Structure formats: structure tokens, C-alpha cells
Amino acid sequence: xxxxxxxxxxxxxxxxxxxxxxxxxxxxxxxxxxxxxxxxxxxxxxxxxxxxxxxxxxxxxxxxxxxxxxxxxxxxxxxxxxxxxxxxxxxxxxxxxxxxxxxxxxxxxxxxxxxxxxxxxxxxxxxxxxxxxxxxxxxxxxxxxxxxxxxxxxxxxxxxxxxxxxxxxxxxxxxxxxxxxxxxxxxxxxxxxxxxxxxxxxxxxxxxxxxxxxxxxxxxxxxxxxxxxxxxxxxxxxxxxxxxxxxxxxxxxxxxxxxxxxxxxxxxxxxxxxxxxxxxxxxxxxxxxxxxxxxxxxxxxxxxxxxxxxxxxxxxxxxxxxxxxxxxxxxxxxxxxxxxxxxxxxxxxxxxxxxxxxxxxxxxxxxxxxxxxxxxxxxxxxxxxxxxxxxxxxxxxxxxxxxxxxxxxxxxxxxxxxxxxxxxxxxxxxxxxxxxxxxxxxxxxxxxxxxxxxxxxxxxxxxxxxxxxxxxxxxxxxxxxxxxxxxxxxxxxxxxxxxxxxxxxxxxxxxxx
Amino acid sequence: xxxxxxxxxxxxxxxxxxxxxxxxxxxxxxxxxxxxxxxxxxxxxxxxxxxxxxxxxxxxxxxxxxxxxxxxxxxxxxxxxxxxxxxxxxxxxxxxx
Numbered sequence: 001x002x003x004x005x006x007x008x009x010x011x012x013x014x015x016x017x018x019x020x021x022x023x024x025x026x027x028x029x030x031x032x033x034x035x036x037x038x039x040x041x042x043x044x045x046x047x048x049x050x051x052x053x054x055x056x057x058x059x060x061x062x063x064x065x066x067x068x069x070x071x072x073x074x075x076x077x078x079x080x081x082x083x084x085x086x087x088x089x090x091x092x093x094x095x096x097x098x099x100x101x102x103x104x105x106x107x108x109x110x111x112x113x114x115x116x117x118x119x120x121x122x123x124x125x126x127x128x129x130x131x132x133x134x135x136x137x138x139x140x141x142x143x144x145x146x147x148x149x150x151x152x153x154x155x156x157x158x159x160x161x162x163x164x165x166x167x168x169x170x171x172x173x174x175x176x177x178x179x180x181x182x183x184x185x186x187x188x189x190x191x192x193x194x195x196x197x198x199x200x201x202x203x204x205x206x207x208x209x210x211x212x213x214x215x216x217x218x219x220x221x222x223x224x225x226x227x228x229x230x231x232x233x234x235x236x237x238x239x240x241x242x243x244x245x246x247x248x249x250x251x252x253x254x255x256x257x258x259x260x261x262x263x264x265x266x267x268x269x270x271x272x273x274x275x276x277x278x279x280x281x282x283x284x285x286x287x288x289x290x291x292x293x294x295x296x297x298x299x300x301x302x303x304x305x306x307x308x309x310x311x312x313x314x315x316x317x318x319x320x321x322x323x324x325x326x327x328x329x330x331x332x333x334x335x336x337x338x339x340x341x342x343x344x345x346x347x348x349x350x351x352x353x354x355x356x357x358x359x360x361x362x363x364x365x366x367x368x369x370x371x372x373x374x375x376x377x378x379x380x381x382x383x384x385x386x387x388x389x390x391x392x393x394x395x396x397x398x399x400x401x402x403x404x405x406x407x408x409x410x411x412x413x414x415x416x417x418x419x420x421x422x423x424x425x426x427x428x429x430x431x432x433x434x435x436x437x438x439x440x441x442x443x444x445x446x447x448x449x450x451x452x453x454x455x456x457x458x459x460x461x462x463x464x465x466x467x468x469x470x471x472x473x474x475x476x477x478x479x480x481x482x483x484x485x486x487x488x489x490x491x492x493x494x495x496x497x498x499x500x501x502x503x504x505x506x507x508x509x510x511x512x513x
Numbered sequence: 514x515x516x517x518x519x520x521x522x523x524x525x526x527x528x529x530x531x532x533x534x535x536x537x538x539x540x541x542x543x544x545x546x547x548x549x550x551x552x553x554x555x556x557x558x559x560x561x562x563x564x565x566x567x568x569x570x571x572x573x574x575x576x577x578x579x580x581x582x583x584x585x586x587x588x589x590x591x592x593x594x595x596x597x598x599x600x601x602x603x604x605x606x607x608x609x610x
Contacts, residue, residue, distance in 0.1 A: 390552045418528050418582025419550050482585060484553035513552065 006382055006433050008506050014493060018143075020504040026405060026435045028501050033358045036159035039202045041227065049175050049211065049229045053086045056228050060203050061087060064094045065164035068201060070194035071101040071125075072169075072181060072330060076240030079169035079207050081109045082232065088113055094120045098161050100152060100193035100351070101125035101396055105240075107132075114139050123147060123161060126386060126396020135494055136392040138510045144393075144495040146386060146431075149193065149329070150355025150362060150402035151500045156200045158358060160502065166201035168194045169235040170221065173208040177226025178219035181331075181348075182341040184210040186236035189337030190310070191220045192329030195350035198225045209234050220348055242333035248290070249283035253443045257412050258287035260441045261371055263462050266295045268455065270368040270408050273301055277369040278308040278403050281332040284412045285371050289313040296322050307363055308354065308370075308399055310346075315339035318346060327363055329354040329399075355402030357500050364399075367406035374413045374440075376427040379470050381434030381449050383411060384427040386497060389420045391428045391487040391511045393495060401500045404436040408455070415442040421477035421484075423447075423470065428487060430506045431497060440470060447473050488512040514570040520598035523583075523591040530583035532562070532591050534599040535575040542566055542573070548580035561585050565592040568609035569600065 001009045004022035015022065050056060061067065067087075069080050080099075084106075087095070097119045102110065107129045113119040114134065123145040127135065135144055147155055155161040170191070171184030181191045186209065191198075198204050198221040205228045206221065215223075249255060261284070265271055277292075279285040290313060296302065305325040306314045312335030317323040319339070326346040331337040340346045355364045375395055376384040383404075388394045403409070413422045423440070438455055440447045445466035448456050460467050468476075489509035497506040516536040523531040537543065544559045551558075558580055565588075566574060583591070593609060596602075 389550070419554055419584060420582070480584065482554065482557055484550075485556060487552060 004505065006380070006430050006505060008430060010504055010507060014496070014507060015504065018496060020496070023433070023499045023503040023505040026433055028357055031358060031501070033158050035157050036162070036200070038200055047175070048177060048226065049231060051231055053083055053207070053230055053232070054090070056205055056230060057083070057086050057090055060165050060205070061092055063092055066096040066098050066162055068163045068166045068197045069099040070168055070191070070197065071099060071103050072188045072191060072194060073186060073236040073241050074103050075105050076186070076237040077103060077105050077169065078237065079167060079232070079235050080106045083167045083207070084109045084113055088116050088118045093117045096121035096123070098123045098163060100149070101398070102127045102131065104129050111139065125149060125152065125398055128394045132393035136511050138492060138494060140494065143493045146397050146495055146497045148355065148397045148401040148500045149351045149399045150357055150364065151498050151502065153196050153350070153352040153356035154358040154500070154502060156196050157352065157356065163197055163201035165203040165205060166197035167205050167207060168197060168221070169207045171208065171235060172210045172212050172216060173206045173229050174212050174214040174216035175229060176214060176223035177204070177206050177221065177229050178214070178216040178223050179206055179208065180216070180218055180220040182337065185238055186234070186241060187334070187337050188236070188241050189331030189340045190328040190348045192349055192354060193351050195220065196352060203227045205230060207232050207235055242331070242337070249287050251283060253414055254284040255287055256443045257284045257414065257441050258291055260446060260465050261288045261410050261412050262291035262295060263465050264410055264439050264441060264446060264459055265292060265369055265408070266299070267459055267462050268369070268408050269458060271301065274304045275301070275368045276303060276305045276307065276366060278306065278367055278406070279314065279371045280373055281309055281311055282373045285373070286311060286313055288371055288412070289317070293317055293322060307367055308403060310336040312336050315343070315346065318343060327354070355399055355500070362402070364402045364405055367403060369408045369410070370403040370406040371410050371412055372400055372404060374411050374422065377411060377413060377423050377440055377470070378427045378434070379425055379474050381437040381440065381470060382427065382430045383432040383437060384429050385431045387428040387508060389428060389484070391489060393508065397431055397497070401432045404432045408439070409437050410439045410441055411437055412441045415444055415473065415477045416480050419481050421474070421481050423474045423477050425474055429497060429508050433499070433505065440473065442473060444476065514600055516571065516574055516599045517601045518599060520595050522595035522598060525579060525581060528582050528584070528587065530578055530580045530588050530591050532595045533577040534595045537573040537575045539573055542571065542576060544576040544578060546578045546580065550580070550582060557585070558588055561588045562592050565589050565609065566596055569596045569606065571596060
């Protein structure tokens with residue numbers, strides 16, 4: 001056993017078998033790494049356009065390969081299931097599935113592919129629903145590897161993930177493979193995560209329902225990277241690509257938390273001209289953007305940039321001149337996607353530029369304020385965004401570990417959800433180390449990481465924002481919901497959670513039931 | 514006490530619990546619980562229901578409980594309501610509350 005820096009005992013057998021070092025801390029120094037490069041088969045204007053996914057799969061996908069997809073089409077994705085079904089039908093076995101993430105619409109197909117022996121290894125940002133349930137109950141022989149968006153970029157660049165064939169759905173492409181995410185029926189905006197696959201996969205297969213005149217610009221993915229362009233009927237359902245993310249919450253609990261988060265930001269030393277921020281897509285995070293807008297107007301403060309997954313409330317700030325630049329790795333709604341098309345100050349960035357700890361400087365390093373969510377928070381400020389209170393996988397690392405390295409990291413979360421405490425003495429797994437978390441905001445008040453005396457000084461006397469210790473918040477939550485029975489696990493690992501640098505922060509075991 | 518008729522209390526809204534109470538002649542209080550938090554709180558939910566029903570001197574009953582994350586106080590209130598309906602009591606049972 002080796003104890004890592006968040007107190008998790010990791011069996012030496014796992015460290016040896018999967019070649020890991022235990023997580024040692026958020027300070028990474030200046031690691032030197034060797035990049036890998038893809039194999040390229042030169043083409044000279046031959047026809048890349050094909051009508052049949054089956055022909056491409058037959059020619060390119062072999063037993064034991066690593067295949068990838070992006071998740072920019074989210075719950076509207078129609079590419080993944082179509083391609084996976086063809087691969088299953090052709091009887092291909094023992095594939096490693098290495099998508100940027102897996103959305104609910106893909107769950108049942110992945111479970112089917114696991115049962116068929118088609119998929120035997122998975123690395124992803126996360127998984128939910130029937131797939132998370134199946135994996136947590138031991139569906140795969142080898143553990144899933146969970147990586148953050150920055151961690152995936154690092155793993156691809158350093159060859160830990162070696163993609164043989166990438167299948168990338170795009171809302172437009174020309175006959176040579178110049179493509180972007182900004183026009184067409186299935187528009188989703190930034191191609192940020194897919195750009196990694198386009199750059200590093202040996203074979204890049206674009207799938208589109210919209211072949212446009214050559215040359216197609218602006219080209220996010222360009223013809224130098226693309227082997228095939230497959231014409232399909234529909235790459236995505238437009239109504240489900242940006243499902244309801246911009247809904248402005250009316251939940252009084254979320255509004256109270258959002259108001260508090262805004263108070264924390266505006267009372268922090270970082271709230272000054274030229275500050276930068278990232279917010280997520282949750283109800284409270286969206287509400288924060290509205291409160292923050294008013295505070296910026298009141299104080300005459302403008303932000304230098306907003307980062308990460310972008311929503312319309314953020315692009316509205318850009319249009320209004322309250323934010324100078326939007327650095328966009330993914331768009332959560334059509335409003336944000338449209339803005340990327342029309343506003344040159346909204347820059348598409350890839351996952352490496354966004355958050356990779358092994359490049360020559362990622363944007364998260366310049367981030368002042370970030371608001372993140374949590375399934376659970378423990379009394380050491382560690383955060384879990386991967387497993388539910390029952391120990392079953394139902395979430396995604398996303399950019400959580402990466403963005404949490406910001407100067408002021410605020411976790412917005414209700415004290416309890418139904419009968420489940422959010423702030424607990426011990427979580428079902430650790431995703432993001434408490435060392436990088438500064439403030440936890442709940443509907444009853446905030447807790448400040450005791451390591452941040454400067455923030456304790458700055459934030460302890462805000463009217464209407466009571467300050468508790470994290471232990472007090474955990475005790476208040478338990479007083480409401482009662483003490484839960486401990487979840488029982490077998491000793492068989494079903495998932496390994498990497499920190500963004502590729503060290504091992506936690507191991508998720510199979511649940512017993 | 515004898516249960517006079519099958520009764521129901523509560524809803525399927527978040528943070529509520531819907532309890533159906535039916536007569537039984539033997540077997541004690543048998544609870545069929547459906548809850549998303551069963552692995553953490555299943556025993557405690559059953560305990561609250563059983564203790565509350567025993568307060569009404571109900572010894573045998575079939576209980577179907579569909580829990581949507583209710584807290585103990587809600588579970589107790591719904592159990593009291595369903596017990597009074599099943600026993601056709603109209604006055605509050607103060608000694609149980």
C-alpha cells in the first residue's frame with residue numbers, strides 16, 4: 001500500500017500493473033515530456049468522400065485498436081451509435097474506447113459493445129446512467145481510466161492514449177475534410193476537444209450531413225489531418241445538442257448560492273479590472289454570471305477573458321463589452337455557438353491550450369476565478385464529481401481538476417440534495433484535491449479553506465454571508481439527513497482516477513449488492 | 514390494532530414518501546421499500562416506519578413505501594397519516610406524535 005497526497009491507500013499491485021505514481025500534489029514543477037506523432041498516409045487529391053461507414057470500418061478498424069469520438073454533440077449525438085453498431089456488426093474485438101467523454105445517448109450502445117466483446121477498455125472524462133451502473137458492477141475486466149480534459153490532452157500528446165482511428169462528427173466539411181462546428185443543422189460551436197483527435201490520431205474520419213464547397217473556411221479541422229469524409233443522413237439532433245443549459249434557475253436555493261458566490265468573488269482581491277473567470281453550465285453557475293454582470297456594471301469592472309465551456313449568458317457579457325475575450329473549448333448552447341461564428345473575440349481553443357499541464361502554458365494557469373460544482377465535498381475540501389453517494393459512477397471529471405488550479409476556486413453546492421448530504425466526512429471517491437479548492441458556498445453560508453488565511457481575512461465579514469468551518473457544514477448536513485450506512489465495495493477496481501498530471505488520485509472499486 | 518382498510522398517504526414528489534398500508538393477519542410489519550437511497554438509509558427508513566406503526570399498536574401490516582429522498586420527519590408524518598386513515602381514526606393520536 002502507498003498512501004497518496006489526499007490520504008488514499010493505493011495497492012502497490014495497481015501502481016505496478018498499470019504503471020502509476022501516487023498523486024503527490026497540485027504543484028507539478030516543470031515536467032519535460034516527449035510528444036508523439038501520428039502515422040500519416042499521404043494523399044494527392046484522391047476522393048476522400050465515401051457513403052458507407054461500413055467500408056471505412058472494414059478498411060481501418062482492426063482487433064485491439066484504440067478508437068475515439070468527441071462529445072460536442074452531447075445528448076443529440078447520432079454519430080457514436082451508428083459507428084459503434086457497424087463495428088459490433090463486423091465482429092471486431094478488444095477495442096479501447098477513448099472518447100473525450102461519453103453522454104447518456106451513448107450508454108446503451110457502449111454496454112452492448114462491452115457485452116459483445118467489442119470494447120474491452122475505456123478511457124473517458126466520465127460516464128453516467130446504465131453505463132456507469134454496468135461498469136460499477138464489474139462489466140469490464142480492466143478498470144476504466146478517468147482523465148480530465150487537460151489530462152486527456154496530455155495523455156494523447158505523450159502517447160499514453162494512442163488513437164488509431166478517430167470518428168469525428170461535424171456539422172459541415174468539404175470534400176477534403178476542411179471543417180468547423182459553426183454552420184449546418186448540427187451546429188455546436190467550438191470543436192475544442194475533437195481538435196486533439198484530429199491532430200494526433202493515425203486515421204481521422206469525419207462524418208457529416210453537410211458537404212460544402214471546397215475550400216471550406218474557417219477550418220478548425222483541416223484537410224492535412226483528414227483521411228475520410230463520410231456522408232451520413234444526420235450527425236445530430238439540433239434540439240438535444242444544447243439541451244436547456246441556458247435556463248435561468250428559479251430555485252431559491254440555487255439563487256441564494258449564486259448570490260453568495262457573487263459576494264465571494266466581488267469581495268475577493270481578484271475582482272478588479274482585467275480579471276478572468278470560468279463558470280460551468282449548472283443552474284447556480286448560470287445565475288452567478290447574471291449577478292456578476294450587475295456587479296461589474298456597478299463597479300465599472302471589466303474582465304480580460306472568460307474560459308472553458310461557454311454559455312449564452314457569458315457571450316452576452318462579451319457582446320456587452322464586459323468581457324474582452326471568450327476562450328472557448330466547448331459551447332453548451334446554441335446562443336454560445338452562434339456567437340463563436342459571429343464574434344471574432346470568441347476564440348476556439350483546443351483541450352491542450354485550455355488545460356493541459358504538460359504543454360508550454362495552458363490558459364487555466366492564467367485563470368483568476370472559477371466556479372465549479374460537486375457531487376460531494378469532504379472535510380479536507382477534496383471534491384468528488386464522479387461517483388454518487390451509493391458509490392456508483394455517475395459523473396465526469398471534465399475540466400474540474402484543471403480549472404480548480406485557478407487563484408480563487410469556488411465550489412457551489414447545496415448542503416443537502418434530497419436525503420443526501422453534499423458535505424460529508426468521507427466521500428465515495430476523490431476527483432479534485434482539496435489543496436486546489438478555496439471556498440465552498442452552500443445555501444446556509446460558506447466555508448473557506450484554512451490554508452487561505454488571505455481569503456479568510458477578505459471574506460469573513462460580508463453581510464449576509466455567514467462563514468462556517470467545513471466540519472461545521474458537514475455536521476449541519478448530517479443533522480438534517482442522518483448518518484448514512486457505509487457503502488460496501490468488493491476489492492476489485494473498476495476505475496482509476498488520474499490527476500491531471502497522470503498520477504493516481506483514487507481507485508473506484510466495484511460496489512457490492 | 515386491526516387495520517380496517519387499505520390506505521395511502523404521501524406523494525411521489527422529491528423529498529416525499531408515498532406509503533400504502535394494507536391489512537395482514539400475521540407476519541409482523543412487512544415493508545417493501547423502493548428508494549434511491551436504500552443502500553445508505555434503507556434500514557433507517559424502515560425503522561422509522563416500524564416504530565411509528567408500533568405506536569399505533571399495529572402488529573401486522575403490509576407496507577409499500579416509495580421513497581423520494583424524504584427526511585425522517587416526513588417519513589414519520591406520512592406514516593402517522595396512513596395509519597390513521599387505515600384505522601379510520603379522525604382525532605389526532607397525540608401519544609404517537
